[in-house]
Amino acid sequence: xTSDYKYWENVPTRWKDNDVYGHVNNVVxxxxxxxxxxxWMIRTAGFDPRNGDSIAMCVESHCQYKAEVSFPDTIxxxxxxxxxxxxxxxxxxxxxxxxxxxxxAEGHFVHVFVDRGTRRPTEIVDPVRSEMQKLxxx
Amino acid sequence: xTSDYKYWENVPTRWKDNDVYGHVNNVVxxxxxxxxxxxWMIRTAGFDPRNGDSIAMCVESHCQYKAEVSFPDTIxxxxxxxxxxxxxxxxxxxxxxxxxxxxxAEGHFVHVFVDRGTRRPTEIVDPVRSEMQKLxxx
Amino acid sequence: xTSDYKYWENVPTRWKDNDVYGHVNNVVxxxxxxxxxxxWMIRTAGFDPRNGDSIAMCVESHCQYKAEVSFPDTIxxxxxxxxxxxxxxxxxxxxxxxxxxxxxAEGHFVHVFVDRGTRRPTEIVDPVRSEMQKLxxx
Amino acid sequence: xTSDYKYWENVPTRWKDNDVYGHVNNVVxxxxxxxxxxxWMIRTAGFDPRNGDSIAMCVESHCQYKAEVSFPDTIxxxxxxxxxxxxxxxxxxxxxxxxxxxxxAEGHFVHVFVDRGTRRPTEIVDPVRSEMQKLxxx
Numbered sequence: 001x002t003s004d005y006k007y008w009e010n011v012p013t014r015w016k017d018n019d020v021y022g023h024v025n026n027v028v029x030x031x032x033x034x035x036x037x038x039x040w041m042i043r044t045a046g047f048d049p050r051n052g053d054s055i056a057m058c059v060e061s062h063c064q065y066k067a068e069v070s071f072p073d074t075i076x077x078x079x080x081x082x083x084x085x086x087x088x089x090x091x092x093x094x095x096x097x098x099x100x101x102x103x104x105a106e107g108h109f110v111h112v113f114v115d116r117g118t119r120r121p122t123e124i125v126d127p128v129r130s131e132m133q134k135l136x137x138x
Numbered sequence: 139x140t141s142d143y144k145y146w147e148n149v150p151t152r153w154k155d156n157d158v159y160g161h162v163n164n165v166v167x168x169x170x171x172x173x174x175x176x177x178w179m180i181r182t183a184g185f186d187p188r189n190g191d192s193i194a195m196c197v198e199s200h201c202q203y204k205a206e207v208s209f210p211d212t213i214x215x216x217x218x219x220x221x222x223x224x225x226x227x228x229x230x231x232x233x234x235x236x237x238x239x240x241x242x243a244e245g246h247f248v249h250v251f252v253d254r255g256t257r258r259p260t261e262i263v264d265p266v267r268s269e270m271q272k273l274x275x276x
Numbered sequence: 277x278t279s280d281y282k283y284w285e286n287v288p289t290r291w292k293d294n295d296v297y298g299h300v301n302n303v304v305x306x307x308x309x310x311x312x313x314x315x316w317m318i319r320t321a322g323f324d325p326r327n328g329d330s331i332a333m334c335v336e337s338h339c340q341y342k343a344e345v346s347f348p349d350t351i352x353x354x355x356x357x358x359x360x361x362x363x364x365x366x367x368x369x370x371x372x373x374x375x376x377x378x379x380x381a382e383g384h385f386v387h388v389f390v391d392r393g394t395r396r397p398t399e400i401v402d403p404v405r406s407e408m409q410k411l412x413x414x
Numbered sequence: 415x416t417s418d419y420k421y422w423e424n425v426p427t428r429w430k431d432n433d434v435y436g437h438v439n440n441v442v443x444x445x446x447x448x449x450x451x452x453x454w455m456i457r458t459a460g461f462d463p464r465n466g467d468s469i470a471m472c473v474e475s476h477c478q479y480k481a482e483v484s485f486p487d488t489i490x491x492x493x494x495x496x497x498x499x500x501x502x503x504x505x506x507x508x509x510x511x512x513x514x515x516x517x518x519a520e521g522h523f524v525h526v527f528v529d530r531g532t533r534r535p536t537e538i539v540d541p542v543r544s545e546m547q548k549l550x551x552x
Contacts (some may be wrong), residue, residue: 026334056304164472196440
């Protein structure tokens with residue numbers, strides 16, 4: 001249920017998101033996941049992708065498409081944390097058309113935090129971890 | 139002066155807009171022009187890109203970059219019509235960082251309206267034309 | 277094993293594929309899947325995305341990322357058909373760095389063919405179907 | 415004349431390059447400029463965008479569109495240097511459809527080299543400068 005998502009953000013579509021079929025291309029949904037997750041991490045959880053010691057690498061992503069959506073629709077993107085490990089986090093993402101709340105897609109996205117230099121997994125530390133816990137579903 | 143633009147819209151940046159230099163890539167600014175112009179044409183001027191008799195083709199575009207901007211900044215995009223011809227329109231576009239109104243780019247974008255089938259230039263008709271006149275600068 | 281893929285195509289990366297971490301962003305891999313699958317369908321199987329009676333809609337996609345790759349690397353994309361149904365096809369995709377054959381990602385992508393007008397599922401017909409059968413793994 | 419360009423590279427289009435009009439969107443042409451210029455700088459001129467002391471920032475770009483091109487066409491991109499200054503370079507770019515050499519677009523793209531830290535203009539040094547001189551038209 002979309003009521004399970006803990007954080008929501010509106011993302012307007014762009015002209016170029018539509019492909020030749022006149023709907024938002026399947027690739028774009030992943031860009032929205034990446035955008036809302038990183039914006040939340042930066043603005044809410046104090047993550048610094050440019051200068052922090054660790055970076056968040058995507059090791060897996062998945063999406064199921066439920067309905068078409070088209071520019072200039074706005075998409076509401078919901079986030080929750082499905083699993084929070086020592087160095088990894090499984091984001092679960094829902095997307096609805098803002099105008100009528102139709103579910104358009106659901107997916108997940110797994111980040112592993114790695115050391116910027118060595119690319120070896122590194123612990124997710126506070127405040128990022130403590131903020132992620134607030135998005136975790138039981 | 140940015141006060142010359144007649145219509146403004148906020149466009150949030152996306153994670154992938156940033157390139158390896160950590161700022162919004164020069165290509166993205168054109169995507170924002172295309173987005174705001176088309177959104178205005180669809181929502182305000184009744185243009186129908188999917189089923190209308192004519193489509194709007196870009197024949198020229200140009201941008202001067204004044205300052206860097208980075209995800210997750212929001213960009214305010216301003217529009218005005220510099221020249222309105224029988225079948226063509228010259229859009230003039232300004233972009234400022236929403237948080238502090240710093241000018242980040244100015245450019246122009248020329249649309250020629252063509253028949254969807256023949257691709258021959260076709261007259262810009264009302265209500266699109268009359269709405270464009272409202273954005274025209276003297 | 278990458279030897280299982282039946283069709284391979286080289287796709288050069290683009291400057292903007294790299295994100296702020298200096299590697300090809302996770303979203304791009306899906307664009308490569310979409311590109312190689314559609315190019316194969318158009319060039320080899322006679323699919324016509326603009327004028328044909330049916331269009332191919334993505335209903336699910338998935339990717340596991342194994343290694344980083346960066347512009348200006350070229351990515352070799354391998355395709356096979358994992359399951360061919362009446363109206364749907366499950367594509368399985370592998371990606372290797374062309375210079376050293378390092379496996380960088382594996383994923384799948386499910387297309388449902390639908391009627392262009394009604395968006396109802398429609399049978400995959402020859403020659404698309406017969407060509408897909410040649411890519412099917414036992 | 416396209417015979418004036420000194421360096422050519424083939425860039426295949428991608429599915430998502432096509433917009434709702436079924437042709438490569440105007441934004442994509444700038445991505446191709448950025449790609450071919452940077453690939454040439456990295457592979458031929460020894461430029462290192464990730465670790466070098468200076469980075470190349472786009473301060474102006476422009477494109478005139480001459481003909482439509484559509485996925486899965488391949489675009490041949492030609493480069494020459496129109497003006498080589500102390501810290502800036504004006505690239506001139508032509509694009510033709512690879513299959514029939516139809517001119518599809520011409521544009522220019524101005525890079526200013528700046529210090530990675532201070533973002534102040536910095537001299538273009540060898541071997542980048544000497545390689546650029548080989549692309550300069552009289």
